[in-house]
Amino acid sequence: MGDKDFFERVWEVVRAIPPGRVTTYGAIARYLGSPRAARLVGYALNASHSAYPPVPAHRVVNRLGYLTGKFHFPSPTTMQERLESEGIQVQHDRIQHFEAHFWDPVAHLPWPEVFFSRSCTEQPPL
DNA sequence: TTTTTGACGATTC
DNA sequence: AGAATCGCCAAAA
Numbered sequence: 001m002g003d004k005d006f007f008e009r010v011w012e013v014v015r016a017i018p019p020g021r022v023t024t025y026g027a028i029a030r031y032l033g034s035p036r037a038a039r040l041v042g043y044a045l046n047a048s049h050s051a052y053p054p055v056p057a058h059r060v061v062n063r064l065g066y067l068t069g070k071f072h073f074p075s076p077t078t079m080q081e082r083l084e085s086e087g088i089q090v091q092h093d094r095i096q097h098f099e100a101h102f103w104d105p106v107a108h109l110p111w112p113e114v115f116f117s118r119s120c121t122e123q124p125p126l
Numbered sequence: 127t128t129t130t131t132g133a134c135g136a137t138t139c
Numbered sequence: 140a141g142a143a144t145c146g147c148c149a150a151a152a
Contacts, residue, residue: 006149025134036147042133043149062134069133
């Protein structure tokens with residue numbers, strides 16, 4: 001599976017977050033099999049600005065629901081605006097009803113080896 | 127090759 | 140309970 005580096009895999013997971021839902025740095029790290037690499041997830045998102053397809057980085061917050069990455073967007077209010085446009089309420093840099101909006105890649109995504117494999121049709125079985 | 131760097135999270139004080 | 144400290148680890152310098 002691994003012709004993609006850690007950063008690109010983070011981006012893939014973030015792209016899979018449904019609009020109106022959010023997840024955390026730590027949850028993504030756990031899904032990727034590196035439960036201690038939460039900081040790296042943030043570092044990866046920092047490098048996602050020019051990535052294509054676009055990475056909806058505003059849907060990633062810290063484990064308490066705070067918008068800790070807001071200063072890395074075009075404007076400090078961009079992150080909140082994007083979340084609110086998806087129906088998520090934010091007050092004082094914190095997501096309201098965080099539990100209700102939380103989306104856990106571990107629970108909703110297929111096993112990483114499957115998720116990161118290319119389409120079955122062009123993936124010759126080893 | 128070694129050092130620096132964080133958009134975290136847990137642990138400790 | 141809130142603040143400070145510590146470990147983490149891939150990427151870039």
